[in-house]
Amino acid sequence: MKTKDKNIKTLDEIKDKYYGKPGTLQREKLESGYENFKVGALLLEARLEKGLTQEELAKKAGTTKSYISKIENNIKEVRISTLQKIIELGLGGHLELSIKL
């Protein structure tokens, strides 16, 4: 890829590559945050906004790029505390949770 060039290498290009063109099922899921499918997309987007590679994020968060990859591709479920840790340490942000009834 090559996302180092100051963040914006267009998030949409990334989405196209990872989730298909707009209109496809996967892309719709990404956009609407369907089920836990959202988790990977959420982290991916946040990471790209920070202009970090998986490896950089992993190092800061105290984990490995392979694990980050698995989260972003929704291959592994993730604990809330783990996601929080990655976001806080790796991205300097924080996770917000809320229950809508």
Next chain:
Amino acid sequence: MKTKDKNIKTLDEIKDKYYGKPGTLQREKLESGYENFKVGALLLEARLEKGLTQEELAKKAGTTKSYISKIENNIKEVRISTLQKIIELGLGGHLELSIKL
């Protein structure tokens, strides 16, 4: 306790009991959603708003009251997908996630 009397047996009374009077450290953490401490409080509040007992929630969500108790008391970490399941099946609501950078 006795929360069946049409939902509101004052949420604040519950908070007092579980997290101490306003001003204490635990209560502050609850109110401000500090770290993963928030997860238990979040579920507790949502459940009380629906006027359900742990057992009723557990049954709907397909789990046990002991597990619900452990989540509410932050004794066990919880996966995002698991929390989603409990909220959707048990409370008829949904979990919202967002990353603040």
Next chain:
DNA sequence: CAACATGTTTCACTTTAGTGCAACCGTTTT
């Protein structure tokens, strides 16, 4: 094309969430 960067995948190993059940503790209720 060779070297490099980024991300994916596999394998193996340790820890822990998820689950069930049973016993227990305080409060209410009868």
Next chain:
DNA sequence: AAAACGGTTGCACTAAAGTGAAACATGTTG
């Protein structure tokens, strides 16, 4: 004061997250 209700705690089991490291795919750059 015994039974019922709501919640907590303990133990044991198994499925999967969490972790590391290495190999691989692919695109990019010198």
